Amino acid sequence: MKPADSPFQHLVRKLRQMEIRILKAVDAQLQGDFHSVFKGTGLEFDDVRLYQYGDEVRAIDWAVSSKGHGTFVKTYKEEREQQVLLLLDVSASQQVGAAARRKIDVGREICGVLALAAARQDAQLGILAFSDQKELYLAPGKGIRHAYSLIKRLFELTPRSRHTAVAGGIKQALGLLKRRTIVLLISDFIDAEYERELTMLARKHDLIVLQLLDQREREFPPLGIIPLHDQESGRTVWVNTSSAAFRARYRATYEQNREQIGQICRRHRTEYLSIATDTDFVPQLVHLFRRRNQRGGRG
Secondary structure, eight states, rough: OOOOOOOOHHHHHHHHHHHHOOOOOHHHHHHHHHHOOOOOEEEEEEEEEEEEEEEEEEGGGGGHTTSSOOOOEEEEEOOOOOOOOOOEESSSGOOOOOOEEHHHHHHHHHHHHHHHHHHHTTTTTEEESSSSSSEEEEEEEEEEEHHHHHHHHHHOOOOOOOOOOOHHHHHHHHOOOOOOEEEEEOOOOOSSSSSHHHHHHHSEEEEEEEEEEEGTTTTTOOOOOEEEETTTTTTTTEETTHHHHHHHHHHHHHHHHHHHHHHHHHHHTTEEEETTSSSOOOHHHHHHHHHHHHHHHSS
C-alpha cells in the first residue's frame, strides 16, 4: 500500500499544481512566446568600444576617454541571470481571514509557487520575511532543493514579533541587495510612513507590489456590541459593530488604505496588484506576468 504523503509533500504537490496552471495559462495566452515569469528590464555593463557616428553622447565613458586614446562608449548586455527577492510581511495583521485562507496563508502560497517557478527557470530567488524586525532571510539561490528549503522554512516560520514596519522591512532589503533585482513586496500595507522607502526601492530595483486583502476588513458583520482584539497591539476594545458610524469608519479605513498604496505605485509607475483571500490568485498572477512581458518588464 502506498504510504500517505507527509504534510510537506502535500503542500509541495498543491503548489506545483498552481505553478503548472500559471505556466500553462501564460504560455497559452502568449501563443508560446512566453520566456520567463521573471522577465526583468535590467541591463548590466559589458565593455567599452570606440565612439561611432550616431552613438548617444550620454553613452560616452568619460573616465576611459580621458586617458587620451580616443572617445569610448559603454556597451551593455541584458542581465543573463535574473535575481528575485520575495519581501513578505508576516506581522500579526496578516493572520486575518478564514481558516487556511488567511492573508499569511495566501502570501505563503504565492511565495511557494514563485519559488518553484524560479527553480524551473534557473533564476536566483531569495526571501526576506519581516514584521517590525527580520523574521527570516534566505539569500537568493537556484535549483529545486533551494526552492524546497525556502518553502519549508517559510511554512514553519512563527514570527517573534506581532508588529508591522513596512518601511523597516524595505530598508533591510535595500541593505541586502547588491545588484538590480526583481522585488515582490507582499503585504496588507496596514501601516503608515513607508512611501519614502518604497520610492527608493522602486528607483533601484524592478518592484512589484502585491497587496493582500480580506473581505472582513471591508465589511464587518453587524454583530452588535462585541469585544474586538487588535492582533498587533494586543488590546481589546468593546465596539458596537451594528452602528452606522462604526461601519462607515471601518469601511473608510479599508478604502483609504487600499487607495494609498495604489496611488504610490501609480506615482512611481510600479506594478501593483491587490489579491483578496477569497479569490483564486492564479489568474491574477497570470495577467500580471503577461502584462509585464508585453511591456518588456517595467512600465
